[in-house]
Every structure is written in C-alpha cells, then in structure tokens.
Amino acid sequence: MRFAVVDDALDADAFARVGAFVDAYVALADGGYDPATSREGWLDEDAVGGDDDATTTTTTTTTTTTLTSAFWTPRRALAAPRCAIEALAGGCAAALGLADDDALAGAEWWIQDVAWNERPKAYHADCDVAMRDGVGTRTFPAMASVFYVDGERGGGATAAFDQTTASEAGEETASGLWPETPERVFACEVRKNRLMAFEGDRWHGVLANEGGFRGQRVTVLVNWWRERPSGARNLPNRFVSPTRTARLGKCVPVEPCVVKRASYEDDRAAWEAQEMPAVAGQSVVEFDYRSG
Numbered sequence: 673m674r675f676a677v678v679d680d681a682l683d684a685d686a687f688a689r690v691g692a693f694v695d696a697y698v699a700l701a702d703g704g705y706d707p708a709t710s711r712e713g714w715l716d717e718d719a720v721g722g723d724d725d726a727t728t729t730t731t732t733t734t735t736t737t738t739l740t741s742a743f744w745t746p747r748r749a750l751a752a753p754r755c756a757i758e759a760l761a762g763g764c765a766a767a768l769g770l771a772d773d774d775a776l777a778g779a780e781w782w783i784q785d786v787a788w789n790e791r792p793k794a795y796h797a798d799c800d801v802a803m804r805d806g807v808g809t810r811t812f813p814a815m816a817s818v819f820y821v822d823g824e825r826g827g828g829a830t831a832a833f834d835q836t837t838a839s840e841a842g843e844e845t846a847s848g849l850w851p852e853t854p855e856r857v858f859a860c861e862v863r864k865n866r867l868m869a870f871e872g873d874r875w876h877g878v879l880a881n882e883g884g885f886r887g888q889r890v891t892v893l894v895n896w897w898r899e900r901p902s903g904a905r906n907l908p909n910r911f912v913s914p915t916r917t918a919r920l921g922k923c924v925p926v927e928p929c930v931v932k933r934a935s936y937e938d939d940r941a942a943w944e945a946q947e948m949p950a951v952a953g954q955s956v957v958e959f960d961y962r963s964g
Contacts (some may be wrong), residue, residue, distance in 0.1 A: 673832075679865070679926055688919075697726065750765055752914070754913070757781055764817055765896065768869050779897070814872050815895070817893070817894070819893075821864065825885055830862075831876060835851060855960070859869070
C-alpha cells in the first residue's frame with residue numbers, strides 16, 4: 673500500500689491563500705450556499721479551447737442535482753490554476769510525484785469543516801458510481817489525499833487501512849472488505865500544512881477527537897483520477913480567481929513509527945470505535961499486524 677505524509681507542504685503565502693479561500697467557502701456554506709442545489713454560472717470545461725486556456729467561462733446557468741459537493745480540476749488547470757485550491761492541487765501533485773503522470777485526467781476536490789462535537793467521518797472508500805444499462809459500475813481514484821488546514825490541537829487523526837472493497841478485489845467476505853482483516857493500518861494526526869496521501873481505493877476514515885479538543889477540524893480533500901468522476905461538478909464562476917501554482921514549502925517527509933502487533937484482534941475494538949489504539953507521542957503511526 674502506497675502511503676506518504678509530508679509536513680510543511682506549502683510555503684507561507686500559498687498556505688495563507690488556501691486558508692483564505694477555505695474561510696470564504698465555509699462562510700458561504702454557513703450562510704446556506706449549497707453547490708448541489710444552487711443555480712449559477714459555471715466554467716464549461718468542454719468549451720475550453722486548449723491546454724493554455726483554463727479560464728474560459730460560460731454564461732449558462734444550471735441547476736445541479738448530484739449529491740456530492742466536489743469540484744473538478746482538469747489536468748491543464750493543475751498548471752494554470754483558477755483558484756487557490758486548484759493551486760494547492762497542482763502543488764500537491766508535484767510534491768507527490770504525480771505531476772508528470774500523463775494517465776491522470778485531473779483532480780476532484782472538496783472542503784470539510786467539522787466541529788469538535790460532530791461525529792467523525794465514518795470509514796469508507798471514495799468511489800464514483802455510474803449507472804449503465806441499469807447496472808452500477810464503481811471506479812476509484814488513482815490517489816487520495818488529505819491536506820490539513822486547521823485542527824492540530826486535537827482534531828481526529830485520519831486512518832487508512834490496507835483494505836479495499838471485496839467486490840473490487842473479486843472476492844466475497846463477511847465484512848465486504850479485502851482482505852477480511854487489515855495487515856497494516858496507518859494513522860496520521862492533524863498538523864497544519866500537512867499532506868497525507870494513499871492509494872485511492874483504500875478503506876479510510878476519521879478517528880475520534882482527543883478529549884480536550886474544542887475547535888474545528890478543517891481539511892481539503894484532493895483525489896486524482898484517470899477518468900473524470902460523474903459526480904464532480906464544474907467550478908462555479910464565483911470561485912474563479914486565476915493564480916499561480918502553489919509554491920511548495922520544505923516538504924519534509926514524515927516516516928511512520930512502526931508498531932508491531934501480534935494480531936489485529938489486539939486493536940479491533942479500538943478501530944471499530946474509531947479510536948486510536950494507545951500509542952504515546954507519535955503523530956504518524958503504522959500498525960503492523962503481519963507478525964502473527
């Protein structure tokens with residue numbers, strides 16, 4: 673399973689731009705803005721004439737009905753970003769060695785702002801479900817990532833399991849996952865300006881907050897796809913403000929502290945409760961259950 677964590681991912685100016693965009697977006701959402709139901713002008717990706725033209729707009733309005741609040745960044749916009757989050761996506765692609773992957777069609781992104789007293793995000797695998805002739809077909813991103821904007825005073829860690837859905841693996845299991853129990857689990861605590869990335873079809877979620885945390889856990893989620901997912905919407909005009917690709921920070925790799933366990937059963941209860949098994953003083957941990 674590919675897994676990477678980078679600290680100081682963006683330089684101070686780029687991080688501030690991302691923070692300002694996120695604050696403005698959250699204020700809109702708190703005021704009732706919902707991109708799934710709003711009627712507004714949006715960038716027509718199909719009308720963009722060439723790779724050097726990533727800012728062509730249309731005056732057409734549309735009422736979108738998809739359930740996701742994710743936006744689509746075509747590959748060309750990673751190099752010519754139209755907003756601070758697209759600049760972030762381009763910077764992250766460079767930091768993760770994805771910028772030169774010609775098979776990638778682009779990136780899907782969305783913002784999560786979760787209060788300390790809200791339930792953590794349940795375990796899941798990101799996927800796109802398209803109906804063809806009455807049959808649902810699932811596809812998964814090539815890579816998934818979490819960029820941490822705020823919440824480092826105790827916001828819940830992200831956990832990523834070396835499991836995918838059993839149907840994706842061509843297997844049948846009681847849990848619906850393959851393998852039935854994980855051999856490795858990675859847990860990454862929240863740090864401002866930290867980037868975590870893992871294979872896009874992996875089971876993952878958010879663990880419970882630390883007891884004293886009373887803030888907001890704010891993240892930008894960026895997934896890279898080989899084909900555009902059907903639910904990701906074009907970027908609305910209101911968010912367009914062409915900018916330069918985000919400058920990277922020091923991009924310090926964070927190697928996980930490896931904790932070997934005799935069996936997954938040692939920690940099953942904690943993981944099922946979305947809690948971190950007891951490990952003191954480590955911000956990135958790999959739990960290795962292969963020794964049993």
